[in-house]
Amino acid sequence: MVLAKFVEVGRVVKINYGPQEGRLATIVEILNDKRVLIDGPTTGVQRQVIPIRRLTLTKFNLKGATRGARTGVITKAIKKSDPFAQYAQTVAAKKVAKKALRAKLNDFDRFRVMILRKRRSALLSTQLKSLKKNTGGKAQTQAKGGNKKK
């Protein structure tokens, strides 16, 4: 396996531990083999020194980040090419977002989700039945139909 995610200036990282847990930032400078300087002006992370142990490296890089760049420079670079928005498209980020959404559901929302899931499963099973009938038992379940569920 080729190593692809390096600790380097511009690497987008996710903070795993501490008060900023879950937020994204960019590596601005590498101090030693254990600590880096990160900054996340658009994600609410203050410019700070943090141990690498508390970070997860993502596969995204901030283009235009130079070593020791000040917050203003970083902000400009983010405006040009936003790696944080790209990160939000990944499966991992979407899973986190889904979990956060599910935690926010109120009692009525949870009831609606339950009813919609039942309806979807009923739709799927009728589709499956008709497919089985038509192709004599060699049917495959259809891809997710219906509207997007929470």
Place this chain on the structure above:
Amino acid sequence: MPAKKRTVRIGNWYKSDDENVHFVRKRKAPRPAKLRKIVPGQVLILLAGRFQGKRVVFLKQLKSGLLLVTGPFKINGVPLKRVNSAYVIPTSTKVDVNGVNAGQVDDDYFKRTQAQRRKNEQGFWAKRGELTAEQQAAEKTRLDGKRKTQKSIDDALIAAVKKTPLLKQYLGARFSIGKTTRPHELVF
């Protein structure tokens, strides 16, 4: 001279058997009960009693401090009812109660009538059929009046409930906790 209830001690004062001395603390006015942030029209989950788990609509707080709720009756079988706010979970779902007039319902509406209490007069063995004709007629009009009030309040409510999809089914369903639910993490 008439004996006073609370007298000055004279040496050893031994109370006679039939003297009942109470220190009565008189409350001048009923203390208004504090209401957590529960708003008219809010859906509440009842936690105790025959209707536990049912989701009901809150109408107003009565003078006694109890909450007046209704199912609505047609949706989940809960009539106009008084409920203690300690045994209730307020949800963030609200129904529009602008058209609902619960003004005529108060604590007296729920007071037991003479007919209901006659059982105590006649003792343990009194049966329902032993009401006089007069009492039966009075009971009938009383119950009809109650049905009317229930209906007038519920009709306005049900019209409002129908506007939101699935709200009627929601009110008809009971709340329950499964094996994996974490109540302390639930947002209501």
